[in-house]
Amino acid sequence: QKEVEQNSGPLSVPEGAIASLNCTYSDRGSQSFFWYRQYSGKSPELIMFIYSNGDKEDGRFTAQLNKASQYVSLLIRDSQPSDSATYLCAVSKNRGSTLGRLYFGRGTQLTVWP
Amino acid sequence: GAGVSQSPSNKVTEKGKDVELRCDPISGHTALYWYRQSLGQGLEFLIYFQGNSAPDKSGLPSDRFSAERTGGSVSTLTIQRTQQEDSAVYLCASSWGRTTEAFFGQGTRLTVV
Numbered sequence: 001q002k003e004v005e006q007n008s009g010p011l012s013v014p015e016g017a018i019a020s021l022n023c024t025y026s027d028r029g030s031q032s033f034f035w036y037r038q039y040s041g042k043s044p045e046l047i048m049f050i051y052s053n054g055d056k057e058d059g060r061f062t063a064q065l066n067k068a069s070q071y072v073s074l075l076i077r078d079s080q081p082s083d084s085a086t087y088l089c090a091v092s093k094n095r096g097s098t099l100g101r102l103y104f105g106r107g108t109q110l111t112v113w114p
Numbered sequence: 115g116a117g118v119s120q121s122p123s124n125k126v127t128e129k130g131k132d133v134e135l136r137c138d139p140i141s142g143h144t145a146l147y148w149y150r151q152s153l154g155q156g157l158e159f160l161i162y163f164q165g166n167s168a169p170d171k172s173g174l175p176s177d178r179f180s181a182e183r184t185g186g187s188v189s190t191l192t193i194q195r196t197q198q199e200d201s202a203v204y205l206c207a208s209s210w211g212r213t214t215e216a217f218f219g220q221g222t223r224l225t226v227v
Contacts, residue, residue, distance in 0.1 A: 043205060043218040043221055045218070049215070101159055102216065104156050
């Protein structure tokens, strides 16, 4: 079983819609959760992180964490064509002073069409 | 520097040759990661350095791969006797350790012919 699982997609939504990206992880002791965005041919860039159960909002992005279900999601409101990218879920078993190894999912490809 | 710097950006090498990939982390960052990404694939962990602690080498795929980090700063990933399956983008990231954000460099695209 992989540490982090994501639907590979592609996920296609119209401009202005809500895009919902999902991720599950296998280690119940995981502490830190991240969403990275990767444009084609570019390096990943961090867009959200979350530690605690519940929702965390930053602009058009909301990360949701449910540790009981070992599930983390990313919602993108008012999706724009510029959001078209691959979204990578990453998990760390640590929190705080040393993150340690980050476990990445294979990513979900999102396309937002005008 | 302003960001994580990797060199070279592109490297083409013949099968069987050794290659060295360099990563210059953000100044002051204590944690450094190496990942690789094959075409259309996710990020595969290779190695993690944190300060003066022993590195986590659990992701190195074979003994042809090694990495070092000198003086807690620059890191070099060495691949000996390269094989075609080593072709990938090699990504380096660094973080302060106490923060949540790991910054990635632009990567080195390695092609073994």
